[in-house]
Structures are given as C-alpha cells and as structure tokens.
Amino acid sequence: MKIVEIEDPSLKKQITRTVLDNLPEWFGKEDATREYVENAAHYPFIAAEMNGEYVGFYSLREENKDVLDMYVLGVLREYHSGGVGSSLQHYVDDYAKKKGYSYLMVLTLAAAANDSAYLKTRKFYLNMGFFDFYRNDAIFSKDDPCQIMVKRL
Numbered sequence: 357m358k359i360v361e362i363e364d365p366s367l368k369k370q371i372t373r374t375v376l377d378n379l380p381e382w383f384g385k386e387d388a389t390r391e392y393v394e395n396a397a398h399y400p401f402i403a404a405e406m407n408g409e410y411v412g413f414y415s416l417r418e419e420n421k422d423v424l425d426m427y428v429l430g431v432l433r434e435y436h437s438g439g440v441g442s443s444l445q446h447y448v449d450d451y452a453k454k455k456g457y458s459y460l461m462v463l464t465l466a467a468a469a470n471d472s473a474y475l476k477t478r479k480f481y482l483n484m485g486f487f488d489f490y491r492n493d494a495i496f497s498k499d500d501p502c503q504i505m506v507k508r509l
C-alpha cells in the first residue's frame with residue numbers, strides 16, 4: 357500500500373465519489389455526498405493506493421492555524437479492518453504536525469445516535485487517540501447528534 361498526496365481536483369472528486377458511494381451506511385444522503393465531493397476538490401487530499409486502485413482517502417480542511425479538520429474520509433468497504441485507515445491516519449498526523457497544526461478535529465455522529473456503523477467509526481477514532489470534545493445536536497440535524505472529536509498532535 358502507498359499513501360500519496362493528490363493534487364488534481366478532478367481525481368480528488370473521483371476518489372471521493374467512488375469511496376462514498378461504496379459506503380451507504382455512512383454516506384447515504386446524496387445531497388450531502390455531492391457537497392463533500394465538490395468541496396473535497398479544493399482541500400488537501402491524502403489517498404491510499406493499492407495495486408493501482410485508490411482504496412481510501414482523507415480530505416482535510418483548515419479550521420484555523422492551530423486546528424486541521426478531517427473534513428471527510430473513508431476506506432472502501434472490502435478493505436475495512438486491513439490497516440488502510442490507520443496508515444492514512446498516521447500519515448495525516450505527520451502531515452498536520454509538519455504543517456504546524458497542534459490539533460486534528462473531526463465531526464462525527466455521536467454515540468447517543470446508537471448507529472452501528474458510526475459506533476465502529478467512533479471506536480476507530482478512539483483507537484487513533486481522539487477524544488470527545490463537544491457534542492451539539494443542532495450541527496447536523498435533531499435526529500443526528502453531532503460529536504466533535506479532537507486529537508492533540
């Protein structure tokens with residue numbers, strides 16, 4: 357597996373679309389997916405490549421000079437639990453440190469939603485050193501409580 361930084365906006369869009377379409381339990385809302393795809397084209401983009409295929413990515417957005425937001429990320433379903441996500445995360449940790457950020461943040465579905473897919477995601481973030489920072493039920497929607505998680509670099 358190779359971790360690479362992608363510059364080409366149309367390739368960023370293509371990878372984001374392919375991966376998010378592959379993950380309907382997490383990204384089942386077309387309006388939201390379209391917005392992720394459009395925005396990802398303009399943000400720093402880190403991808404995992406295996407045998408010529410892009411199998412996962414992180415799209416990164418600067419929140420402020422100290423905080424880098426993991427705007428949207430995913431790994432193709434068939435590659436889950438194979439170490440792709442953690443390889444991407446380690447790369448992104450180093451990338452963020454080199455750029456001078458002190459924290460990573462991510463918005464995710466709160467544990468209170470009791471969504472089995474997002475509970476797995478939450479476990480991944482906890483394993484990767486993230487902690488619960490702020491929960492707000494108005495950021496996504498009333499039925500989708502939002503948890504902001506943070507990691508000190």
Ligand SMILES: CC(C)(COP(=O)(O)OP(=O)(O)OC[C@H]1O[C@@H](n2cnc3c(N)ncnc32)[C@H](O)[C@@H]1OP(=O)(O)O)[C@@H](O)C(=O)NCCC(=O)NCCS
Nearest residue numbers: 382429430431436437438439440441442463464477479480
């Ligand atoms: C969250 C996500 C990016 C993690 O990626 P991943 O490639 O599955 O992550 P890893 O394989 O590195 O780690 C996940 C688990 O596999 C285990 N693992 C890692 N390498 C492994 C290996 N070689 N063999 C077996 N298991 C392994 C890890 O210990 C970890 O264990 P856990 O399931 O008990 O937590 C991925 O599951 C995903 O795309 N989820 C859906 C999209 C999503 O949640 N996006 C974020 C929304 S906020």
